[in-house]
Amino acid sequence: MSKRKRFMLPETEIPTQWYNITAEMKNKPLPMINPQTKEELKAEDLFPLFAEELSRQEVNQTDTWIDIPDEVRDKYKIYRPTPLVRATELEKALDTPAHIYFKNESVSPVGSHKLNSALPQAYYNKVDGTTNITTETGAGQWGTALAFAAKAFGLELAVYMVKISYEQKPYRRSLMQTWGAQVIASPSMSTKAGRKIITDHPNYQGSLGTAISEAIELAMQTENCKYALGSVLNHVSLHQTIIGLEAEKQMEMADEYPDIVIGCFGGGSNFSGISFPFMRHNFTGEKKTRFVAAEPASCPKLTKGEFKYDFGDETGYTPLIPMFTLGHKFTPANIHAGGLRYHGAGSIVSQLLKDGYIEAVDIKQLDSFNAGVLFARTEGIVPAPESNHAIAAAINEALKAKEEGKKKVILFNLSGHGFVDMSAYDQFLAGDLTNHVVSDEDISKFLTEV
Ligand SMILES: *Cc1c(COP(=O)(O)O)cnc(C)c1O
Numbered sequence: 001m002s003k004r005k006r007f008m009l010p011e012t013e014i015p016t017q018w019y020n021i022t023a024e025m026k027n028k029p030l031p032m033i034n035p036q037t038k039e040e041l042k043a044e045d046l047f048p049l050f051a052e053e054l055s056r057q058e059v060n061q062t063d064t065w066i067d068i069p070d071e072v073r074d075k076y077k078i079y080r081p082t083p084l085v086r087a088t089e090l091e092k093a094l095d096t097p098a099h100i101y102f103k104n105e106s107v108s109p110v111g112s113h114k115l116n117s118a119l120p121q122a123y124y125n126k127v128d129g130t131t132n133i134t135t136e137t138g139a140g141q142w143g144t145a146l147a148f149a150a151k152a153f154g155l156e157l158a159v160y161m162v163k164i165s166y167e168q169k170p171y172r173r174s175l176m177q178t179w180g181a182q183v184i185a186s187p188s189m190s191t192k193a194g195r196k197i198i199t200d201h202p203n204y205q206g207s208l209g210t211a212i213s214e215a216i217e218l219a220m221q222t223e224n225c226k227y228a229l230g231s232v233l234n235h236v237s238l239h240q241t242i243i244g245l246e247a248e249k250q251m252e253m254a255d256e257y258p259d260i261v262i263g264c265f266g267g268g269s270n271f272s273g274i275s276f277p278f279m280r281h282n283f284t285g286e287k288k289t290r291f292v293a294a295e296p297a298s299c300p301k302l303t304k305g306e307f308k309y310d311f312g313d314e315t316g317y318t319p320l321i322p323m324f325t326l327g328h329k330f331t332p333a334n335i336h337a338g339g340l341r342y343h344g345a346g347s348i349v350s351q352l353l354k355d356g357y358i359e360a361v362d363i364k365q366l367d368s369f370n371a372g373v374l375f376a377r378t379e380g381i382v383p384a385p386e387s388n389h390a391i392a393a394a395i396n397e398a399l400k401a402k403e404e405g406k407k408k409v410i411l412f413n414l415s416g417h418g419f420v421d422m423s424a425y426d427q428f429l430a431g432d433l434t435n436h437v438v439s440d441e442d443i444s445k446f447l448t449e450v
Contacts, residue, residue: 139338140172209314231267240273
């Protein structure tokens with residue numbers, strides 16, 4: 001019998017609520033701490049920076065379900081529900097008894113899952129009367145998502161883009177500009193933080209930490225201007241649960257339930273999104289699904305980091321976040337999965353890892369590209385270098401299933417496509433890429449500074 005390949009939901013099945021996992025966690029994530037007062041952070045403390053509803057969502061540990069505004073659902077219709085696909089061709093190539101499914105978030109107009117949070121963030125800002133928003137972007141995926149979302153809700157957006165990416169990834173910059181955002185190479189002369197760095201180090205190529213500092217400074221000094229962040233924070237993970245909620249219905253259509261759920265891991269948003277809705281059935285004891293976060297070996301905060309209170313940025317502007325971290329001064333090697341080069345993990349995921357609900361694996365750069373190329377040659381989609389980590393982890397599990405002769409059901413999230421990352425594939429195909437693995441000495445050096 002031929003296997004069914006694609007599982008599509010109609011537009012009417014776009015979820016009406018996001019799933020707030022913290023309401024159902026036995027051990028709640030520890031609170032964020034205000035570094036000045038050393039006190040637990042309250043929603044009001046975040047109002048100067050974020051839209052009020054987003055600030056409330058950030059600290060909400062009581063409501064299990066949070067309504068998705070109709071205005072946001074209307075924009076979700078542009079690309080949601082996204083397909084759930086059975087990777088039948090990949091299964092054949094691996095000759096595995098495992099059934100491999102992937103949720104295809106690459107079909108969003110910006111090419112990744114990041115739009116799932118950019119849209120509600122822009123919407124809640126609009127509701128507050130915000131006219132301008134700022135953000136930072138490294139490789140450019142978050143900036144492109146927010147550029148479209150800002151336009152969709154009539155906001156002006158300024159994006160501080162790390163200078164080296166601004167020069168090396170001109171097409172992400174063009175995408176942001178096409179959607180109407182203003183893109184500024186960071187460090188820039190437009191902020192005090194930027195001017196100081198340029199004066200001290202004229203050739204500085206920029207970092208996410210500096211770009212965050214500039215974006216926050218502009219937001220704090222401009223009337224009706226707020227700041228937005230694309231990962232790590234609780235409200236971002238909340239919005240991303242739309243991925244897993246749809247996938248749950250689609251797995252039902254396939255008459256299967258995943259034994260293993262996999263996502264690549266940068267700050268944790270797409271992994272949370274695919275995992276949390278399934279994890280709630282583990283909480284009740286009804287299911288025993290394994291949840292596997294796939295991180296790069298060059299930035300192994302989950303497999304080699306420590307659970308500590310640390311800053312979310314390099315400068316120390318953010319609240320102290322309870323997280324698995326490599327230290328906020330940690331600078332990962334310049335690997336191509338730019339979206340995974342973050343030093344820490346969000347506080348919810350960190351608590352779940354501590355409590356044993358999540359496993360983590362580290363993937364080397366060459367293994368990730370080998371997996372991505374095999375996926376492209378079988379399923380046809382060229383994945384984002386970040387997503388390649390999830391694919392590599394899924395392939396490892398499928399091969400293990402083959403060895404053990406077991407039929408496992410594997411679900412992974414395809415967080416994005418790689419069309420704007422082809423220079424990375426060029427280098428891989430030319431044999432110019434290498435593996436970067438961090439030494440234990442390096443890790444303990446940065447961690448002692450926390
Ligand atoms: C940003 C990004 C990631 C990593 O971020 P998370 O918050 O961990 O999901 C992964 N994949 C793609 C395609 C991205 O753009």
